[in-house]
Amino acid sequence: MEIEESGGIILTENPAGGDYAKALVEAEKRGVGDVKISKFLPMVLLTVSTVFIPGFTVIAKEEAKRMEDKEIEGILIFGRRCFLQVLKEFRRLREEYIINRAILRICILAGQSGIGKSLAFSQIYMREAFIKGEKVAFYSVQEATIYLFRMEGGKYTCQQAKVRSSDFWESRAWKTFDDKSAHLIIDPAPTQGHKYFKVHLVEAFVVYLTSPNSEMCKFENEIRGVTWKRFFVPTFAIEESKVIAIELKENPSVFLERMKRTGGQLREFIREDKYELFKGYQDNAWAGIAAKEHIHFGDLKVSSRIFSVQPSTTDETLLYSEKYAIVPQSEWIKSKIFQLYAEKNLENFTGLDGEKWFFAKIYKGCKLPARRLPKKLADAEKKKENGDWKDKIHEFPAHSTLKTFSNGVKGQIDKCRAHIKKIAEDQKAELVVCPTNYPAIDGATNCRTLYQVTISSKKSVGKAYVDELISFGASEAEKARVFFLVPKKIVESFSISFAKDSKDDALKLAEFWVVGINLIEMIEDAQKKKSKITAS
Numbered sequence: 001m002e003i004e005e006s007g008g009i010i011l012t013e014n015p016a017g018g019d020y021a022k023a024l025v026e027a028e029k030r031g032v033g034d035v036k037i038s039k040f041l042p043m044v045l046l047t048v049s050t051v052f053i054p055g056f057t058v059i060a061k062e063e064a065k066r067m068e069d070k071e072i073e074g075i076l077i078f079g080r081r082c083f084l085q086v087l088k089e090f091r092r093l094r095e096e097y098i099i100n101r102a103i104l105r106i107c108i109l110a111g112q113s114g115i116g117k118s119l120a121f122s123q124i125y126m127r128e129a130f131i132k133g134e135k136v137a138f139y140s141v142q143e144a145t146i147y148l149f150r151m152e153g154g155k156y157t158c159q160q161a162k163v164r165s166s167d168f169w170e171s172r173a174w175k176t177f178d179d180k181s182a183h184l185i186i187d188p189a190p191t192q193g194h195k196y197f198k199v200h201l202v203e204a205f206v207v208y209l210t211s212p213n214s215e216m217c218k219f220e221n222e223i224r225g226v227t228w229k230r231f232f233v234p235t236f237a238i239e240e241s242k243v244i245a246i247e248l249k250e251n252p253s254v255f256l257e258r259m260k261r262t263g264g265q266l267r268e269f270i271r272e273d274k275y276e277l278f279k280g281y282q283d284n285a286w287a288g289i290a291a292k293e294h295i296h297f298g299d300l301k302v303s304s305r306i307f308s309v310q311p312s313t314t315d316e317t318l319l320y321s322e323k324y325a326i327v328p329q330s331e332w333i334k335s336k337i338f339q340l341y342a343e344k345n346l347e348n349f350t351g352l353d354g355e356k357w358f359f360a361k362i363y364k365g366c367k368l369p370a371r372r373l374p375k376k377l378a379d380a381e382k383k384k385e386n387g388d389w390k391d392k393i394h395e396f397p398a399h400s401t402l403k404t405f406s407n408g409v410k411g412q413i414d415k416c417r418a419h420i421k422k423i424a425e426d427q428k429a430e431l432v433v434c435p436t437n438y439p440a441i442d443g444a445t446n447c448r449t450l451y452q453v454t455i456s457s458k459k460s461v462g463k464a465y466v467d468e469l470i471s472f473g474a475s476e477a478e479k480a481r482v483f484f485l486v487p488k489k490i491v492e493s494f495s496i497s498f499a500k501d502s503k504d505d506a507l508k509l510a511e512f513w514v515v516g517i518n519l520i521e522m523i524e525d526a527q528k529k530k531s532k533i534t535a536s
Contacts, residue, residue, distance in 0.1 A: 017158020235264025
């Protein structure tokens with residue numbers, strides 16, 4: 001049945017809406033996940049037997065079909081623990097508004113896109129209102145439609161109307177519905193925001209569901225002069241995604257792998273097609289091309305493919321907050337940032353502070369590809385099938401101790417040289433880091449395994465090398481090995497040359513090798529360990 005008012009407002013009875021309200025109230029409800037595993041658990045899982053959800057009519061049909069294909073009955077609504085906490089707070093604020101203890105009547109739920117604010121939270125919120133027999137209006141800007149739910153004769157009825165101008169809020173259809181006890185949920189649309197909503201024409205308690213973008217800024221401008229609060233909720237935690245994967249009969253490891261790129265944005269990792277689209281958008285955003293979505297606070301505008309907004313909580317029991325922090329969007333973004341940092345700061349990896357990153361890898365023990373030097377000679381010997389000159393995986397054994405020498409102290413160079421000779425005699429698994437200005441080398445495991453650290457793509461071997469090799473007892477019969485430790489990105493192009501009259505003696509006394517160290521990976525690993533200590 002249709003009821004037409006003056007001004008062209010048409011109210012249409014929607015029987016499916018009443019059935020939906022009944023299905024939501026009667027939905028099977030159970031807890032999933034263990035609080036002992038994570039503070040984000042348990043979640044409340046609702047199984048709703050419906051193919052109609054106001055504001056999400058197309059999505060509801062798609063989800064119903066997808067669940068049917070998986071042999072799952074009904075549509076699954078995941079009531080995240082953070083949503084349940086926010087629901088409790090919103091209802092408390094609404095109660096204060098109704099009984100005139102407070103003038104606050106608008107609440108904003110904000111968070112990264114794709115984390116269930118619109119679909120999941122709205123269902124949790126509406127279900128609670130339906131259970132208590134309260135009036136609920138749902139304004140879908142995307143559908144340009146408002147759905148009005150009332151309890152009549154012990155059951156819910158639903159009417160809907162198109163909202164084509166701000167005149168709707170002055171229509172009889174709205175005025176006969178609107179009062180302090182009513183709920184108005186607004187689900188904005190990209191580029192449209194709250195569209196035709198006018199705050200001064202509404203008395204209901206308003207809940208606005210939004211990402212922190214320009215649409216949120218416009219809404220806050222619309223409600224200036226009115227008392228309101230904004231709460232931020234987090235993206236999905238790993239533990240939440242595992243629970244969801246199991247309930248949806250998906251592989252949790254696939255979700256976790258996708259989360260390395262998407263962070264905790266469920267919409268982007270729950271389906272492969274969405275995930276592939278997201279990767280393309282994120283690649284473009286990182287390259288500074290056609291950023292599709294932005295985080296927008298005042299003058300701050302950054303890509304939501306690169307950064308995410310998270311609540312900044314002071315109470316460990318709460319998963320939402322009025323305060324927020326902007327952080328790197330995912331592990332993949334963190335990796336790109338570390339990579340960029342390392343590449344731009346390679347020239348600063350000098351002295352003992354720079355050497356520590358290279359020696360940290362050698363100290364722990366590792367297997368790394370090694371290439372023989374000088375290149376021209378190595379290439380010629382490889383053609384002769386000389387196995388001694390072929391590239392190989394060299395194993396650096398783990399060291400039990402680390403010995404360093406102070407800079408600027410008299411006699412340290414001689415002490416260091418003597419110590420290297422001594423550990424060779426004692427056969428100790430010790431890594432020695434030489435003091436600054438030590439000739440030719442930067443460190444040693446013993447007299448036969450020597451290291452020089454460099455970030456340059458070229459190095460000259462001269463008389464200082466030959467003298468040092470001789471002092472360590474190197475000979476044609478017992479050659480030393482000199483490893484040039486360089487950043488991985490220059491290992492293929494790295495070369496050595498020989499100073500006048502030094503080549504023959506140097507090659508007689510030592511083998512020269514180059515080994516690449518992945519500094520970016522080491523910085524990432526160090527940062528991850530630091531994050532694990534400081535993360536809540």
